[in-house]
Amino acid sequence: MATSTRHERAAGARAAATGLTLFAAVMLFVAGVLDLFRGIMAIAQDDVFVTTPNYVFKFDLTSWGWIQLFLGLAAIIVSLGLFTTATWARVVGVGVAALLIIANFLSIPYYPVWSLTLIALYGFTIWALCVVQRDSRTG
Template sequence: MATTTTHRHSATTEAAAGGLTVFAAVLLFIAGVLDLFRGIMAIANDDVYLSTPNYVFKFDLTSWGWIQLVLGVIAMTVSVGLFSRATWARVVGVGIAGLLVIANFLSMPYYPVWSLTLIALYGFVIWALCVVRRED
């Protein structure tokens, strides 16, 4: 009787882990696309962003655009690996989401609402990838 309960619990846990991984993959892909678009906007037209002359972490907006574009493409690529439930993708997904949280924090004065939205999305990605441990 204990084995039936353990087996049921194991199947439920595995289903939850799979669901959260798919959730993280979808969010990482969407947020990666948003960062890709944000990078394209910064590269193509700097007038879209706010001007903050006294910002401590002031960078050239074209450079920020390339950073956002590259990180967005990497995030979208990692999300494809997450759909296959690859362990490497979970580890890299947490890392790239963490880098994108930092990048969005540093670029917050240029586009504050967009940055806060993406920080929240990447926070959910990190949570979803870390909360469930896959049983071996």
């Protein structure tokens, strides 16, 4: 009976790990696509961005667009690795999501509400990738 309970717990842990990894993969993919689009908008110098004259971390909008574009592409690529439950993708996913949180923090004056929304999405992604215990990983 104890062995059966242990196997049921292990199966439940594997299911949770798979579910959280899938959640992180989807969130990283969606947020990466959104950052990719925001990068394209900034490169095109669209008028949807707010300009703040006295911001400490002021960047050229075109340069900022390229940064967002490349980080968005990295997030998309890593999310595809997460769909295969690759261990490298979990580790790199945390790093890419952390970089994107920093990038979105620095771009708050240009697109404030969207930056805060993406910071929350990337925070949930990091949580989902880090909460699974080592012995319950699926790949």
